Amino acid sequence: xxxxxxxxxxxxxxxxxxxxxxxxxxxxxxxxxxxxxxxxxxxxxxxxxxxxxxxxxxxxxxxxxxxxxxxxxxxxxxxxxxxxxxxxxxxxxxxxxxxxxxxxxxxxxxxxxxxxxxxxxxxxxxxxxxxxxxxxxxxxxxxxxxxxxxxxxxxxxxxxxxxxxxxxxxxxxxxxxxxxxxxxxxxxxxxxxxxxxxxxxxxxxxxxxxxxxxxxxxxxxxxxxxxxxxxxxxxxxxxxxx
Numbered sequence: 001x002x003x004x005x006x007x008x009x010x011x012x013x014x015x016x017x018x019x020x021x022x023x024x025x026x027x028x029x030x031x032x033x034x035x036x037x038x039x040x041x042x043x044x045x046x047x048x049x050x051x052x053x054x055x056x057x058x059x060x061x062x063x064x065x066x067x068x069x070x071x072x073x074x075x076x077x078x079x080x081x082x083x084x085x086x087x088x089x090x091x092x093x094x095x096x097x098x099x100x101x102x103x104x105x106x107x108x109x110x111x112x113x114x115x116x117x118x119x120x121x122x123x124x125x126x127x128x129x130x131x132x133x134x135x136x137x138x139x140x141x142x143x144x145x146x147x148x149x150x151x152x153x154x155x156x157x158x159x160x161x162x163x164x165x166x167x168x169x170x171x172x173x174x175x176x177x178x179x180x181x182x183x184x185x186x187x188x189x190x191x192x193x194x195x196x197x198x199x200x201x202x203x204x205x206x207x208x209x210x211x212x213x214x215x216x217x218x219x220x221x222x223x224x225x226x227x228x229x230x231x232x233x234x235x236x237x238x239x240x241x242x
Contacts, residue, residue: 039203040212041201043201043209045155045196045197045199045218047193047194047195047196047197047221047222047223047224048157048194048223048224049194049223050191050192050223050226050227051063052192052226052229053227053229054229054232054233055230057228058162058163060162060166060171060233061160061162061184061185062160062162063157063158064157064159065156066127066128066155067154068123068127068154069124069125069128069133069136069152070152071111071114071150071151072119072121072122072150072210073111073114073118073119075144075149077145077148077150078141078148078150084141087141088141090140091139091140091142092107092108092111095107095139098136120204121210124151133153137151159174166233167233169183170184170229170231171184171185171231172186172187173185174189191224191225191227192227194221194222194224195221197219199212200212200218
């Protein structure tokens with residue numbers, strides 16, 4: 001009886017060892033690939049659409065970049081608490097100077113709380129202009145660079161009409177919910193749209209996907225072409241006022 005039980009234990013142990021060997025050395029690559037696929041994905045990087053110009057070269061429609069800023073609170077250059085806490089108040093002061101809707105104390109508390117929560121994708125600001133972004137890149141911590149300073153920049157393109165309602169119907173618009181092309185935007189979309197790029201995103205705690213800061217895993221978007229229309233701004237302005 002004892003011998004039989006001992007034999008079963010030995011057989012079970014051998015089976016476990018064999019299975020572990022298969023998982024690690026035979027099927028290891030397969031499972032690693034599946035795990036990597038589940039934790040990363042590629043997302044589109046929107047291309048900047050080309051401009052639509054009037055016959056005299058005036059801008060009728062253009063794309064203006066806006067940025068959403070996030071921060072990795074444990075980026076390479078600020079992993080050490082001494083470095084982070086030595087600079088966080090200076091960063092809060094600069095943010096408050098640029099965006100006074102929050103005080104220096106509020107910004108500092110937000111950054112410190114995000115650090116305590118272990119955030120790797122803390123929202124800093126939405127709808128940031130290119131001019132503002134240039135200033136922010138020079139702020140304490142952020143000036144350390146995208147890998148060390150933790151600043152994560154997500155670009156979004158906003159379409160605007162400099163002359164507002166002037167010839168707006170002729171210029172048209174792009175809407176995913178509208179099948180038929182509208183105006184010049186729709187008719188010449190193949191020229192204006194450009195080619196979207198690709199960015200590798202990685203899933204972190206909470207199911208949030210953040211950009212992987214690796215240029216080798218990015219495909220740069222190609223901006224769309226400009227088109228020159230036959231619209232005369234002055235004639236159109238007079239026509240609309242009649």
